Amino acid sequence: MTEVTVRGMPRILGIDSSLTSSGMCRVNLTLNPDNVNDWIARQVDIWTIESKPTLDKTPEGMSNRIAEIINAMEPHIAAADLVALEGQSSFLKGSSAQVLPWLWGRIVDTTTAHATELVIVPPSLRMKYATGKGNAQKDAVLAAAIRRFPDVDISGNDTADAVILAAIGCRHLGLPIDDMPKAQWEPVMAKVR
Helix, strand or coil: CCCCCCCCCCCCEEECCCCCCCEEEEEEEECCCCEEEEEEEEEEEEEEEECCCCCCCCCCHHHHHHHHHHHHHHHHHHHEEEEECCCCCCCCCHHHHHHHHHHHHHHHHHHHHHCEEEECCCCCHHHHHHHCCCCCCCCHHHHHHHHCCCCCCCCCCCHHHHHHHHHHHHHHHCCCCCCHHHHHHHHCCCCCC
């Protein structure tokens, strides 16, 4: 767990990266008016950054597509105090096995360039945090996220994953936004880097 020195309203960004639809979740925290030693989620915004496949499958074409995604993400990364990024899956096949790690690396580079703190969350830990199981199906994570965050208009798997990542980022800072049972979050947070 990281000790946080807060100079304003902390902003945590969860990113579920994808070539077609990256899930994004921004959590703005504010002091609890009833307890000035406590932070609460003042605002939780979710959206996706979508990218349509291109006929140009050359390295230059893929580079341009990745650059468009990064250009859409960069202002949000620059404004964040912490980015919680889903780690790479070991099940990538075909062209995804080359292009998705490339996008992921560019997100890491962008986060580093803006000196934003970065937390990498392996997919199994995201699943375990949401459901208690490290091998949960995507729809189980979606259902758990909707139950846990009823005030957030979670519309699909991408945004559900991003919300869970942002919640992990908040907890990493010692500023949890959920009331997850300790038995569920503690083993996850011990492994998040």
